[in-house]
Amino acid sequence: SYELTQPPSVSVSPRQTARITCSGDALPKQYAYWYQQKPGQAPVLVIYKDSERPSGIPERFSGSSSGTTVTLTISGVQAEDEADYYCQSADSSGTYVFGTGTKVTVL
Amino acid sequence: EVQLVESGGGLVQPGGSQRLSCAASGFSFRTYWMSWVRQAPGKGLEWVATIKQDGSEKYYVDSVKGRFTISRDNAQNSLSLQMNSLRAEDTAVYYCAKLVRDEDGHWFDPWGQGTLVTVSS
Numbered sequence: 008s009y010e011l012t013q014p015p016s017v018s019v020s021p022r023q024t025a026r027i028t029c030s031g032d033a034l035p036k037q038y039a040y041w042y043q044q045k046p047g048q049a050p051v052l053v054i055y056k057d058s059e060r061p062s063g064i065p066e067r068f069s070g071s072s073s074g075t076t077v078t079l080t081i082s083g084v085q086a087e088d089e090a091d092y093y094c095q096s097a098d099s100s101g102t103y104v105f106g107t108g109t110k111v112t113v114l
Numbered sequence: 115e116v117q118l119v120e121s122g123g124g125l126v127q128p129g130g131s132q133r134l135s136c137a138a139s140g141f142s143f144r145t146y147w148m149s150w151v152r153q154a155p156g157k158g159l160e161w162v163a164t165i166k167q168d169g170s171e172k173y174y175v176d177s178v179k180g181r182f183t184i185s186r187d188n189a190q191n192s193l194s195l196q197m198n199s200l201r202a203e204d205t206a207v208y209y210c211a212k213l214v215r216d217e218d219g220h221w222f223d224p225w226g227q228g229t230l231v232t233v234s235s
Binding site: 106 | 175219221222224226228
């Protein structure tokens with residue numbers, strides 16, 4: 008399997024924009040997915056197939072892809088967005104990998 | 115409303131066994147792949163195992179191959195994970211998740227609330 012690398016932490020002021028990157032060699036060939044996990048809670052899907060937003064997820068969450076890097080963008084960050092964020096992808100052998108995780112702190 | 119409720123966690127000695135269960139409701143369980151994902155205390159997410167709708171295909175992360183077995187009972191809408199030869203490094207919260215697969219993507223949605231397995235003497 009392969010690895011997905013994320014920055015350990017991102018800090019952002021309220022109403023500013025947070026960008027979280029996820030890098031992996033397989034990302035040009037496989038879609039990426041993003042999950043938000045708040046303390047003591049299960050992960051929640053916030054972006055699928057690089058840039059699609061599930062119903063119920065606020066519009067301030069968006070995703071993009073370029074080469075071996077995908078990016079989760081949170082525009083107009085709110086205090087409630089403080090959480091850990093994980094990217095995820097699949098490989099062709101039926102296995103799955105998660106990124107190393109990024110802690111988003113709202114200052 | 116889709117619900118996944120895990121049970122069966124607890125304290126187990128190294129080398130011991132534990133069986134986790136996940137009760138599914140609110141969707142057509144028999145038509146979805148299902149998975150287990152774990153998270154060690156203070157660590158990130160790790161995919162553990164996946165099973166096809168009819169149980170004919172199963173996949174595991176290398177670290178649990180030969181020790182863990184994923185299974186399902188479509189009549190009971192339940193998913194299980196039999197864990198044998200447990201090690202301290204298997205200590206984690208274990209999440210049950212519905213695996214959504216289409217022609218070009220695979221993702222986990224939703225997740226259960228998790229059950230904690232602690233391997234310690």
